[in-house]
Amino acid sequence: AQSVAQPEDQVNVAEGNPLTVKCTYSVSGNPYLFWYVQYPNRGLQFLLKYITGDNLVKGSYGFEAEFNKSQTSFHLKKPSALVSDSALYFCAVRDLESNYQLIWGAGTKLIIKP
Amino acid sequence: KAGVTQTPRYLIKTRGQQVTLSCSPISGHRSVSWYQQTPGQGLQFLFEYFSETQRNKGNFPGRFSGRQFSNSRSEMNVSTLELGDSALYLCASSLVAAVNTEAFFGQGTRLTVV
Numbered sequence: 001a002q003s004v005a006q007p008e009d010q011v012n013v014a015e016g017n018p019l020t021v022k023c024t025y026s027v028s029g030n031p032y033l034f035w036y037v038q039y040p041n042r043g044l045q046f047l048l049k050y051i052t053g054d055n056l057v058k059g060s061y062g063f064e065a066e067f068n069k070s071q072t073s074f075h076l077k078k079p080s081a082l083v084s085d086s087a088l089y090f091c092a093v094r095d096l097e098s099n100y101q102l103i104w105g106a107g108t109k110l111i112i113k114p
Numbered sequence: 115k116a117g118v119t120q121t122p123r124y125l126i127k128t129r130g131q132q133v134t135l136s137c138s139p140i141s142g143h144r145s146v147s148w149y150q151q152t153p154g155q156g157l158q159f160l161f162e163y164f165s166e167t168q169r170n171k172g173n174f175p176g177r178f179s180g181r182q183f184s185n186s187r188s189e190m191n192v193s194t195l196e197l198g199d200s201a202l203y204l205c206a207s208s209l210v211a212a213v214n215t216e217a218f219f220g221q222g223t224r225l226t227v228v
Contacts, residue, residue: 043219
């Protein structure tokens with residue numbers, strides 16, 4: 001079965017520093033990976049996706065993610081964190097064995113301190 | 115282009131009652147998924163509909179049901195409400211259910227069972 005793991009419940013970063021939110025996956029076949037962000041009392045917003053091609057994927061709000069097949073990882077990154085980046089981040093993978101259902105990680109709370 | 119609309123935004127119900135939540139997907143989107151989000155359990159998949167057919171179902175009791183109409187609007191129903199059903203219920207729509215399509219989320223319905 002496909003699965004996604006976000007090993008950190010919370011990540012704390014100082015404003016202006018680079019940030020990384022980790023995601024690892026387990027799939028049979030090619031992975032189709034997504035990152036979403038959720039602000040308080042809101043729905044999830046799509047950030048970026050990896051389907052095929054370049055391992056570095058650029059997305060919304062200055063975020064990017066690096067796909068690493070050998071490490072089965074898809075970490076979310078940003079060169080310089082903003083206080084407004086503080087939110088809950090979810091990684092997801094399409095489950096090809098279950099009609100392309102999205103399988104979600106548990107989420108990582110990102111806190112950017114001024 | 116209007117986003118995913120969920121109504122109502124907030125609901126307070128009493129144990130034992132039933133509730134119906136509504137989701138209007140983005141125009142042209144045929145796939146609608148429902149999720150339950152609680153602080154301790156993260157995002158839990160309820161079900162997915164595509165062209166009025168249920169394609170996937172999560173591991174929830176039969177008290178949780180849903181349907182999709184010919185215009186792609188979807189409703190979910192919870193009967194015999196329990197205190198543990200208090201959660202944010204999120205709806206997401208996709209153009210189609212395919213590996214490379216991202217889902218777009220509504221702002222959710224906050225259900226409180228007292």
